Amino acid sequence: MHFFEREIGGRRYRLAAQSVWDSELGRPTSRQAVLGPAGPPPTVDLGETRTVGTRAVGDVGALVWVAEQLDLVGHINRACAGQGAKGGPSIGEMVLAVALQRVCAPGAKRDLAEFLDECIPRASCLRASTFTGQAFHRLAKSVNERELEVAQVALARAAVARFKLSTDVLAFDTTNFDTHIATTTPGELARRGHAKSKRSDLRVVGLGLLVSETGHVPLLYRTYAGNGSDQGVLDSCLEGLGELHDALDEAEGRKRPASRTVVRDGGFWSPQLELNLEVVGYYSVISLPLSHNAGETALAFAAGRGAMKKLAGKLTDVRAARTRGMVGDLDRTLVVVESKELLEGQKRGIAAAVVKATAELEKLQRLAESGRISRSSLEHRVKKALRREHLSTFVVVEVGGTDQAPTFAWHVDADRRQHLEQTRLGRRVLCTDQHSWTTERIVHAFRGQWNVEELFRRAKKGGIAPWGPSFQRADGSLRLHTFATVVGLMLVSLVKIALRTTDSVRTMMDSLADIRATLVRTTTGGMGRRPTVALAPELTTGQRRAVKIFELERWMPALASCMATRARPDEPS
Structure with a gap:
């Protein structure tokens, strides 16, 4: 967005402007929104001042800043061609608004307009009242899975280029989410399957995620039917994986194709899938089932005297045995890892x-x-x-x-x-075609699998960007809702990278959420409506750093007055 000031009726106001592509007119459309008066606050009588509410600034502002760095709205609108912005939000604006709601105040789409009204940073120059559940469902009916996958690849390329992500090792895993959709409601996504929640009475929707080794950033996702198999999900992602491989090479400015590795657990083992991954340009690290013939052979080798050896570097508390053999018709390096935990x-x-x-x-x-x-x-x-x-x-x-x-x-x-x-107990058998890697590198790469599990914890109930509660019924709405949730997870991960904090994601988001404007209504003693003024909070050192990094003062200029710290008595003024 572009911020500027303009004089209207003898008073100066701050405005935000944005340009959105209108597919019906075939040209960009300009939008403007008034953010508030630009002049100094009036002189008031504190005895007549009353608090009338608060408005979110820090958490929403940080997420909006990351979305602007990625050009998130533009990438989604270009991928979902034909979704115009005439009379309402574009598909990109709607996805961003829903992603903000999933992270900051999870709720139903009917509460989306109210949530946006309670935020000072804006996802769009449109009025919040245009972001309705009906608008969301209309847009969801008009987009398909292929368009959303193209948008996700474009966002992954932008994230890697802007935030310098490491993508040599990518972790893949799946989960599913409970729905409360009636059995008689038609649909292909919500199906009864092996629910992670252990409930057999609910229809579930599956989600597969491919995550970067550093930063826990989702780079590719796939929504699938709740009764689908893990192998089938990854196999259906092969086309997107190939496109992602080329997009990441382009984002990193590589002249030669990179050698990337997909890490996954034992539920995804298939000789044909191994070959398919090799065709699209990926190496593989997988945890074999212990009942597999190759797994049994590797365990027998590790049980021999002196086979298990301590690893070097940061893995000195881990013992492993390494061998090489045939897994079916495939030549693979096998590493038996012992975990005390x-x-x-x-x-x-x-x-x-x-x-x-x-x-x-x-x-x-x-x-x-x-x-x-x-x-x-x-x-x-x-x-x-x-x-x-x-x-x-x-x-x-x-x-x-x-x-x-x-x-x-x-x-x-x-x-x-x-x-x-x-x-046997406490041991895993890792299988890879990265024969040149050291044992330490193979073990470290496999441990990156917890990155996906960490994201799934954030997407579960009570997490940072929970998928539920979801009140969607149609397949299109479920698919777009899942896409918005994944976008929310991506924005949160990139906020953590930009902030360079060692705090947990929960602590970080709670700290950003504490940057709120307090609205007070007061009187100047003159005629006219009583003015409402937004007061800035007192900021901690970490919050002042966030204000500077995410440029929050552009949404609330009063935050600039909180940036200067008071000098200590023993320091010169």
Whole structure:
């Protein structure tokens, strides 16, 4: 936006102006909005002053600043061609407004206009009343998944170029979100599947994210049906991955194509997918399932004397064993990594499972001794009791006798349990085609997978930019709502990078949210309407730095008076 002053009716006012492309007219359209009087505040009687509310400045202003650095509205409007701005917000303005709401005050689209009215920084020069739920749904019906993917790639290119992101290693993962859409409501996205919330009574919508190694910045996303498979999601992203690869090379100014690596967990293993990733220009790091033949072979190798060795650098507390072999028909480097934290967590889980299984097995033993259970029923209940992970490995069960008079005996084999802990628990098998990488680099790259999990935590209920509550029903609305949520996550990550803070994202956003204007209504003793004045808050050192970086004083000039710090008594004035 462009800020300037103009004299209207003998008084000077501050205005903001912007230019938006109008697809119907085939030319840009200029918009202006009055931000308030530019003159000095009036002399008032403090005894007649009353507080009438507050307005958001810091958090919204920081997000708007990042959006301007990316030209977010322009990129989205150009990708979603044909979505004009005549009479209402463009698709880019609507996405930005919804993203701001998801981050700062998650709520329904019917509350969007009220949220925008309570913010001093503006997402558009249009009146807030034009940002309605009906306008959102109309725009959602007119855009498709391909256009949103093109917009996301353009935003990723802009983010890498402007904020110098490292994109050599990218992490991919999926999650899903609960909806409360009725079973009879038609739609392809909201489906019953394996819900991460463990609820089986709700339809869910899936989200796949590709995230940069540094900064937790989403670079590519995909909304998919809740009953879709993880492999199918990544496979459907291959075209977008190829475009992203070229776009990132362009943003980084590379003369030769970069060698980028996609990190993912064991749910995405597929030989064909490995080959497809190689075709579009990506290497791969994946955690193989321990039940995989190659995983079993690698674990057996790691169990040998002296195979597990301590790593160097920052990973001195980690032990790993490295080998090379065939995974199906593919030549891969395999690294078995030992994690003490994972080991302790699995041991606690097994201990709790043993307590439950012991109670059930003792009950079955009493039933067998009294002849009150058949052998077929006994075998079924034993199998059910030991189906928890690893229990069948060291709990030895003997079922004999006839169907009418079964015999039953069981015990926990301590040696088998100890062998399990020494050779299998707390270990992961990493598989990669980056043969030239050191073991430390492979382990460090895989640990970047938590970047995606961190973003998913922010997108869950109670997070920084939660996907829910969502009141969308149509597929188009669900898709655009998810896109706006991902844009919100991207803006928050880039705010943290721009601020260069070591605080958590929650602490950072809370600190920015505390930069609020207090509205007071007072009297000058003269005729006319009582003026309302926005008072700046007292700022901390970190908040003053944020005001300077994100240029918040352009929205609220009174913040400039808070930037000067008082000199200490022992310092010269």
